[in-house]
Amino acid sequence: MSTIPPPEVxxxxxxxxxxxxxxxxxxxxxxxxxxxxxxxxxxxxxxEFTQIMDDCKAGLQYLFQTKNKxxxxxxxTGHAGMECAVMNLLEPGETFLxxxxxxxxxxxxxxxxxxxxxxxxxxxxxxxxxxxxxxxxSIEIHKPKVLFVCHGESSTGVVHPLKGIxxxxxxxxxxxxxxxxxxxxxxxxxxxxxxxxxVYSATQKVLNAPPGLAPISFSDKxxxxxxxxxxxxxxxxxxxxxxGNYWGCFDEPRRYHHTGIISLVxxxxxxxAQIAAEKIENVLKRHKENSKYLYQKLAxxxxxxxxxxxNLRLPCLTTVKVPEGVDWKNVADTxxxxxxxxxxxxxxxxGKIWRVGTFxxxxxxxxxxxxxxxxxxxxxxxxxxx
Amino acid sequence: MSTIPPPEVxxxxxxxxxxxxxxxxxxxxxxxxxxxxxxxxxxxxxxEFTQIMDDCKAGLQYLFQTKNKxxxxxxxTGHAGMECAVMNLLEPGETFLxxxxxxxxxxxxxxxxxxxxxxxxxxxxxxxxxxxxxxxxSIEIHKPKVLFVCHGESSTGVVHPLKGIxxxxxxxxxxxxxxxxxxxxxxxxxxxxxxxxxVYSATQKVLNAPPGLAPISFSDKxxxxxxxxxxxxxxxxxxxxxxGNYWGCFDEPRRYHHTGIISLVxxxxxxxAQIAAEKIENVLKRHKENSKYLYQKLAxxxxxxxxxxxNLRLPCLTTVKVPEGVDWKNVADTxxxxxxxxxxxxxxxxGKIWRVGTFxxxxxxxxxxxxxxxxxxxxxxxxxxx
Numbered sequence: 001m002s003t004i005p006p007p008e009v010x011x012x013x014x015x016x017x018x019x020x021x022x023x024x025x026x027x028x029x030x031x032x033x034x035x036x037x038x039x040x041x042x043x044x045x046x047x048e049f050t051q052i053m054d055d056c057k058a059g060l061q062y063l064f065q066t067k068n069k070x071x072x073x074x075x076x077t078g079h080a081g082m083e084c085a086v087m088n089l090l091e092p093g094e095t096f097l098x099x100x101x102x103x104x105x106x107x108x109x110x111x112x113x114x115x116x117x118x119x120x121x122x123x124x125x126x127x128x129x130x131x132x133x134x135x136x137x138s139i140e141i142h143k144p145k146v147l148f149v150c151h152g153e154s155s156t157g158v159v160h161p162l163k164g165i166x167x168x169x170x171x172x173x174x175x176x177x178x179x180x181x182x183x184x185x186x187x188x189x190x191x192x193x194x195x196x197x198x199v200y201s202a203t204q205k206v207l208n209a210p211p212g213l214a215p216i217s218f219s220d221k222x223x224x225x226x227x228x229x230x231x232x233x234x235x236x237x238x239x240x241x242x243x244g245n246y247w248g249c250f251d252e253p254r255r256y257h258h259t260g261i262i263s264l265v266x267x268x269x270x271x272x273a274q275i276a277a278e279k280i281e282n283v284l285k286r287h288k289e290n291s292k293y294l295y296q297k298l299a300x301x302x303x304x305x306x307x308x309x310x311n312l313r314l315p316c317l318t319t320v321k322v323p324e325g326v327d328w329k330n331v332a333d334t335x336x337x338x339x340x341x342x343x344x345x346x347x348x349x350x351g352k353i354w355r356v357g358t359f360x361x362x363x364x365x366x367x368x369x370x371x372x373x374x375x376x377x378x379x380x381x382x383x384x385x386x
Numbered sequence: 387m388s389t390i391p392p393p394e395v396x397x398x399x400x401x402x403x404x405x406x407x408x409x410x411x412x413x414x415x416x417x418x419x420x421x422x423x424x425x426x427x428x429x430x431x432x433x434e435f436t437q438i439m440d441d442c443k444a445g446l447q448y449l450f451q452t453k454n455k456x457x458x459x460x461x462x463t464g465h466a467g468m469e470c471a472v473m474n475l476l477e478p479g480e481t482f483l484x485x486x487x488x489x490x491x492x493x494x495x496x497x498x499x500x501x502x503x504x505x506x507x508x509x510x511x512x513x514x515x516x517x518x519x520x521x522x523x524s525i526e527i528h529k530p531k532v533l534f535v536c537h538g539e540s541s542t543g544v545v546h547p548l549k550g551i552x553x554x555x556x557x558x559x560x561x562x563x564x565x566x567x568x569x570x571x572x573x574x575x576x577x578x579x580x581x582x583x584x585v586y587s588a589t590q591k592v593l594n595a596p597p598g599l600a601p602i603s604f605s606d607k608x609x610x611x612x613x614x615x616x617x618x619x620x621x622x623x624x625x626x627x628x629x630g631n632y633w634g635c636f637d638e639p640r641r642y643h644h645t646g647i648i649s650l651v652x653x654x655x656x657x658x659a660q661i662a663a664e665k666i667e668n669v670l671k672r673h674k675e676n677s678k679y680l681y682q683k684l685a686x687x688x689x690x691x692x693x694x695x696x697n698l699r700l701p702c703l704t705t706v707k708v709p710e711g712v713d714w715k716n717v718a719d720t721x722x723x724x725x726x727x728x729x730x731x732x733x734x735x736x737g738k739i740w741r742v743g744t745f746x747x748x749x750x751x752x753x754x755x756x757x758x759x760x761x762x763x764x765x766x767x768x769x770x771x772x
Binding site for chain 2: 002003004005006007009010011014015016017018019021023025026027028029034035037038039040041042043044046048051052054055058059061062065066067075076077078079080083087107110111113114115190192193202204210211212232233234235236237256258259260261262263264266267269272273275276277279280281336341346
């Protein structure tokens with residue numbers, strides 16, 4: 001006989017309104033992705049399911065533009081991808097050099113501290129990026145095992161230029177790790193051409209899939225580094241060699257490691273199939289064109305971009321300065337009351353900016369027009385109150 | 387311009403047949419749970435979503451039969467629950483005593499080794515459990531910070547008796563950690579009454595929800611131990627204090643920690659609502675009664691149970707001896723060809739047993755009859771071939 005009674009609140013249906021998700025993620029799901037999760041479950045090692053995993057692997061190699069055999073999706077959200085990358089690539093005491101131009105570099109450095117790494121940072125003012133010179137000098141001083149760069153810094157709206165960094169890393173024996181959680185599919189990225197040794201992302205941004213998987217890929221050089229570790233990876237759940245076996249990345253029979261997040265793998269496959277059908281270059285072009293349309297609409301409405309250099313603006317997440325005397329929260333709340341989400345800043349940008357995400361199917365001129373006209377009206381309403 | 391072409395395989399629809407999942411999990415989803423995932427996404431901090439998280443918290447307190455305020459779901463599968471528990475409760479060098487009567491104790495001990503814990507074990511023959519005497523002696527010798535017991539050992543089909551262990555732990559200053567991945571809802575469990583300090587589970591067994599969340603609960607004493615740590619928890623993703631804040635377990639505003647697995651939280655809520663509606667005592671009773679029906683059908687078909695003591699049999703996962711001269715794999719493959727899954731052994735029980743899961747909606751007399759009659763036919767077919 002149970003002593004804790006059943007909660008009354010579970011007798012009611014949940015309240016789940018449909019909203020236009022123009023924040024920094026999650027974005028809206030398309031109908032095919034939603035419906036894919038209504039499929040029956042398969043076992044996590046059934047041949048029909050491992051085929052779907054293989055399809056996803058091929059789709060992720062295409063998305064990341066890599067031939068890396070160790071390519072799969074971690075069973076967790078974007079931050080799980082970061083933990084999988086850092087935990088596998090580095091051992092306690094080794095040097096981890098982090099480019100910090102927003103919240104994600106701060107997160108990576110904090111994770112490094114938990115893992116007893118020797119963490120060094122390159123601090124960049126918000127809204128800007130690190131130069132190749134700065135990176136080269138810092139690498140020569142610290143000789144890090146791994147350099148971390150966040151490609152799409154969602155707290156500032158900056159897309160960090162990556163060209164040339166891979167070469168500097170490789171001529172110094174450093175592995176090049178890139179966070180593309182907010183950028184993949186929305187900003188140009190070619191892992192192999194850029195000399196990236198590890199890249200991870202998430203499913204709830206440009207991919208328009210539900211949160212819960214972190215696509216990740218390791219180069220052969222990164223794989224060698226993992227195989228040469230002297231200490232075990234602290235987490236079994238995030239152990240890349242175990243995960244690589246489960247995802248069939250090596251020429252060996254798959255072993256049970258954990259129960260894959262089956263429904264979300266269906267959703268990931270549906271998402272990757274759409275990207276393959278539209279072709280990645282077209283997806284990128286659409287995001288670029290629509291971001292320019294967004295800048296134009298913002299300018300017409302009297303708003304200023306936070307990132308002054310247009311080449312540094314992330315085409316799928318735009319940051320906008322909050323005009324003098326306007327309460328950012330009040331405006332965001334007004335939009336939310338109309339079932340439209342835009343976000344405020346994060347970390348050091350709190351209060352200074354709004355963040356407007358145009359991820360995947362939300363990179364659409366009609367939707368952008370609606371959001372910006374609502375934003376303009378909400379600001380006018382907020383100013384009228386004062 | 388991309389250099390890796392889009393994969394041809396993504397042009398085809400995936401093959402996802404409907405199967406009767408009578409293995410050790412995942413089990414089949416009910417229609418309400420499947421449909422819940424077709425709901426639109428909400429933001430991970432939207433008030434409608436945090437309400438759903440609160441509903442789940444109340445449902446999990448009911449499921450675990452606890453008043454623990456630090457009760458939530460880890461964004462990962464069952465093993466992520468184990469990592470969250472062990473990483474938070476213990477620091478490097480501290481003593482972790484593990485009851486090993488199957489694969490899960492082996493896993494927990496291996497995780498402890500990765501975390502540089504002082505791991506001690508109580509080894510129990512497969513199909514049996516540790517006695518209170520053994521546990522008491524081992525605790526008095528090793529004075530562990532944490533004792534681990536797997537309640538539902540899915541590799542052997544044993545439900546480990548828990549009564550009395552909590553008292554022994556508490557009179558020795560030891561925290562009592564229980565794995566209920568395969569048992570929760572299927573075998574009697576009352577966290578508070580049993581003096582359990584930490585319990586975790588998974589969603590894809592009795593809950594009939596998709597894999598991807600690990601319900602977990604920490605007692606106030608466990609919370610105090612976490613707050614008194616000298617070293618940070620090695621993983622930010624699994625940091626119980628950060629997760630507890632995001633899940634609104636403390637009297638403080640919720641901070642962004644990670645993007646919750648929104649669609650799966652909908653599914654968890656739908657599952658917990660069904661359990662609350664049927665009432666946990668009725669769910670337990672149904673599993674118990676149907677397991678007895680299963681034993682009867684197995685006996686009629688000439689099969690022997692692997693766990694000889696009926697009181698030690700897990701009512702939601704039954705292990706059956708593979709008859710002399712029968713190829714277990716051949717039989718399982720025949721059933722699978724008929725879209726019915728039963729599993730072989732795991733770890734030390736490979737080749738010796740079949741595992742027949744009757745989780746949640748699969749604890750149903752008609753379905754059980756079908757599975758056992760197919761099993762009997764497959765064995766006859768396999769024997770005829772020899």
